[in-house]
Amino acid sequence: MTNDPSPKPPSLLRNPVSLLGVAVASVSTAFGLPMMFIDMFSRRAHPYLAVLIYLVLPFVASGGVALILVGILWERRRRRRHPGQPTPPLPRIDLNQPTHQALVVVALTAIMVVVVLLSVTGYQAYHFTESVKFCGLVCHKVMKPEYTAYQHSPHARVACTQCHVGPGASWFVRSKITGAYQVYAVAFNKYPRPIATPIKNLRPAQETCEQCHWPAKFFGAQQKTFTHYLTDEANSPWQIQMLIKVGGGDPQIGSTAGIHWHMNISNEIEYIASDERREVIPWVRTTDREGRVTEYQSTEQPLSPEQIAAGRIRRMDCVDCHNRPSHI
Structure with missing residues (x-):
């Protein structure tokens, strides 16, 4: 008489933190994908919708994935402290088995889809945050006078970032770091009225203006x-x-x-x-x-x-x- 095999340990995903992460990542992805296609094929610019699609939802989805991983590590550590609760072993992949082959194909396909989605959203987020619509319309209350004057100026076809940021990665990163404080100032109503001039951290004109004006x-x-x-x-x-x-x-x-x-x-x-x-x-x-x-x-x-x-x-x-x- 043979004994029945021991029951399979429950998955490490079965913990409240990981389940919350699954829900957050799934909901944000389910909302973000349709809205991304709507924005890509729309003829009108929707700055606030773009903020939600390319900045907020990817951040929320990434937070959901982080919660999943944190929950798995937390659950594994919790079970190790209690010997009576078995910890599932690490998965073993044997490509000679058709089942494992199918799982590997599914996993690689899922990874490719995620990489493509992250690349598209990252690319769109970069271009959106560098656009005139982002500078002039997202911070509408703050930048309305500047944006209105800009639209009627000789530089109306020159993007804001061509002067305020310019080419190169170093000033792009620097602009995003200073932009973090600007987001805080707008959110908590800390920005000056009117906007103070001259701008202290403006890039030297030799690296911006003189790219066009020789x-x-x-x-x-x-x-x-x-x-x-x-x-x-x-x-x-x-x-x-x-x-x-x-x-x-x-x-x-x-x-x-x-x-x-x-x-x-x-x-x-x-x-x-x-x-x-x-x-x-x-x-x-x-x-x-x-x-x-x-x-x-x-x-x-x-x-x-x-x-x-x-x-x-x-x-x-x-x-x-x-x-x-x-x-x-």
Whole structure:
């Protein structure tokens, strides 16, 4: 007479933490997949729906998977502390058995599906967080004035991130880290009104503005026409013609004179501002292409050597003059 085989130990998934994780991951995936296809084939942009699909639900689903793993480890540890509760052994895979072959195929297929879904959602999340709609519409209450001005500016076809982030992974990561505080400020109503300028952590203009505006091509004078309208009955147009001495900073093209003499091609301009808005500048230092250094001090508010040493020296770039290039 043979004894009956011992009953199979219950699965490690049978614990409240793992079951909660299964429910969270399943529900978030079941909601996220249909909405992702709706968003992909929709002709209209839905910024808040995109936040839910590409940012919130993947995070929730990942949290559900984490709960499953934590629950399994917790249940395994709990059973080891109680010898009377058997712990199931690790699975053994024998590809010579058709059942195991089918399980491996199913597991690999599931992994491929998950990888594809994560790749699509990650790609969409990246592009969505870099889009103008995300910057201007998700934080609607905060950015509405800036977004409205941007849409009517000369840079209306330039994405926000091309100036505020620029190319490269380092500034992308840095922008997301600073963006975490911005999310907190919006959620808890901690942001300033109006948004303070200048922006302290803005990327240098040499790495953003000058990717399109090539300083070496700036030369000569530019004629500018300003059109106004009088207050008479016909609102007669009244034009002012100005010849702006743009100049440049590259002696190979023209005389290094004019407004763009300050461009950092042949000259390096540095200054110390004594106020947060960089409107009071008591100290300036210039370095020409031959290395000659000239310092200028305010006669009304001169800085002592100690103040210069302790001051924050900023290298002049485009936004020091063009401080509202898009939000105008």
